[in-house]
Amino acid sequence: xxxxxxxxxxxxxxxxxxxxxxxxxxxxxxxxxxxxxxxxxxxxxxxxxxxxxxxxxxxxxxxxxxxxxxxxxxxxxxxxxxxxxxxxxxxxxxxxxxxxxxxxxxxxxxxxxxxxxxxxxxxxxxxxxxxxxxxxxxxxxxxxxxxxxxxxxxxxxxxxxxxxxxxxxxxxxxxxxxxxxxxxxxxxxxxxxxxxxxxxxxxxxxxxxxxxxxxxxxxxxxxxxxxxxxxxxxxxxxxxxxxxxxxxxxxxxxxxxxxxxxxxxxxxxxxxxxxxxxxxxxxxxxxxxxxxxxxxxxx
Numbered sequence: 374x375x376x377x378x379x380x381x382x383x384x385x386x387x388x389x390x391x392x393x394x395x396x397x398x399x400x401x402x403x404x405x406x407x408x409x410x411x412x413x414x415x416x417x418x419x420x421x422x423x424x425x426x427x428x429x430x431x432x433x434x435x436x437x438x439x440x441x442x443x444x445x446x447x448x449x450x451x452x453x454x455x456x457x458x459x460x461x462x463x464x465x466x467x468x469x470x471x472x473x474x475x476x477x478x479x480x481x482x483x484x485x486x487x488x489x490x491x492x493x494x495x496x497x498x499x500x501x502x503x504x505x506x507x508x509x510x511x512x513x514x515x516x517x518x519x520x521x522x523x524x525x526x527x528x529x530x531x532x533x534x535x536x537x538x539x540x541x542x543x544x545x546x547x548x549x550x551x552x553x554x555x556x557x558x559x560x561x562x563x564x565x566x567x568x569x570x571x572x573x574x575x576x577x578x579x580x581x582x583x584x585x586x587x588x589x590x591x592x593x594x595x596x597x598x599x600x601x602x603x604x605x606x607x608x609x610x611x612x613x614x615x616x617x618x619x620x621x622x623x624x625x626x627x628x629x630x631x632x633x634x635x636x637x638x639x640x641x642x643x644x645x646x647x648x649x650x651x652x653x654x655x656x657x658x659x660x661x662x663x664x665x666x667x668x669x670x671x672x
Contacts, residue, residue, distance in 0.1 A: 375440075379430040381644065381655035384662075385622070385636035388415055389422035390454050391432060396440070397449030398492055401456055407434065425636060428659050451488040455635045459520040460501065460513050461485065462623070464637040467509040467615025471500050485514055502528055505586065507601065510537070510620025511637040527626060528583075534624035536666075537578040537588055538639065540617035540646055541597040542607060544569045545576070551591040555584040562591040567661045570651035573600065575658065577621075577665055588618060600650065613642050622666075 383391055392404035392413060405422050407413040412435040415424060426432070434440055452464035465471070465481050473480045485498045499521035501513035515521035527533075548565045561581035568575045574597070580587050589605045592598055598606020601616030610616065622636045644655055 375434040375436050375444075377432045377434075379426045379428055379432065381428055381639075381659055382641065383426055383638050384428050384659050385425050386638050387422065387455060387635065388413070388420050388424045388426060388432070390452075391426055392434075393453050394448050395434075395445065396443035397445050399443045400492075401494060403443070407440070411435075412437075412440075423633065425634070427663075428656070449488065451484055452637075453488075454511055454637055455633065457627070458516070459627075460515050460524060460625075461489075461498070462511055462513050462625070462635050464640075465504055465509055465512050465620075466640060467507055467613065467619075467642065470506045471503050471512070481512070482514070501525055502533060504620055505589075505618075507615035508618045508620060509615060509637075509640050509643065511535075511623045511635055512620070513623075513625065523628065524625070531626075532583055535580065535620060536622040537580070538567075538619045538621045538643075538662075539564075539576045539578050539588065539592065540600045540643075540650060541574055541576055541592055542600060543572060543597050544574045545595065545597045549595075551595055553591060553594050555582075555587060555590060558582070558584060560584045560587055560591070562588055564592075565665055567665055568647075568651055568653055568658060570653065573650040575647060575651060575653075577662070589616075600646065610646065613646060617643065617646050619643055 388408060389404050408422050411419055414433050416431055453461060454464055455462040463485060470480045472482055482498050489496050496516045498514040499518060501515050501521055501524040504512055513524060515524055551562045554560055564576045564578045566574050567577050578588055589599055589602050593605035599616050599618045600607060601610035603609055619639055620637060624632055624634050626632050647653055647658055
């Protein structure tokens with residue numbers, strides 16, 4: 374039996390996604406099959422592909438020639454959070470644009486298609502939702518124009534239930550609602566302070582409306598700009614290719630299977646920012662995040 378312990382780098386990741394990080398070349402259904410057949414277990418118990426992991430969980434794999442041959446010593450360049458026949462949800466790194474904006478520039482769509490081709494499942498990818506270049510976290514890439522249209526209508530008509538994590542300057546009130554209009558339209562952003570240190574705070578942020586740069590603009594308006602966001606507040610962050618804003622949790626409604634909660638673990642560089650600007654270790658962030666997630670749902 375092969376055993377893997379979950380660290381803060383995979384906290385809240387789906388079990389199936391965790392197996393994909395171990396076996397990046399596996400076919401789309403292989404990891405799901407291992408879980409459903411009981412060959413992959415969580416804490417010695419049968420789980421589901423959508424089960425969210427926690428720090429110190431133990432994932433075990435029944436050792437076989439096929440599984441052993443697929444294990445990789447390094448993680449894939451594309452962090453797949455969820456995948457089915459219609460979409461792939463990906464954890465976008467900070468500093469990486471969604472589309473090519475200059476000749477030969479690396480971008481998420483090209484990286485996604487290159488990964489699909491390398492795995493032996495080539496397809497064209499279409500962004501359903503977008504994140505700014507400097508923002509990291511979960512985005513949805515459709516595998517066909519029809520799927521892009523279907524999920525795009527869902528985003529436009531009902532939006533995505535999303536939760537962001539933002540490291541900001543100064544320490545705001547414990548929680549609040551920012552309702553300043555943006556571009557002449559009603560806009561609303563809600564936040565809760567998760568942790569704070571000497572002059573900075575980590576916020577859990579929920580955008581109720583979906584205006585361009587909404588979180589960045591709203592936090593800048595109340596005097597607590599996102600660290601590294603030179604457009605709406607402060608200068609660039611040293612040793613971090615982007616700003617301290619991460620799309621952590623997304624709830625998407627699948628046409629036939631219903632709602633799905635997908636979390637994008639924080640990038641390693643973001644953990645470094647938390648330690649540098651708050652003086653906190655990952656364990657403290659994990660505890661506070663878990664304690665606040667339920668409260669944010671009903672905020």
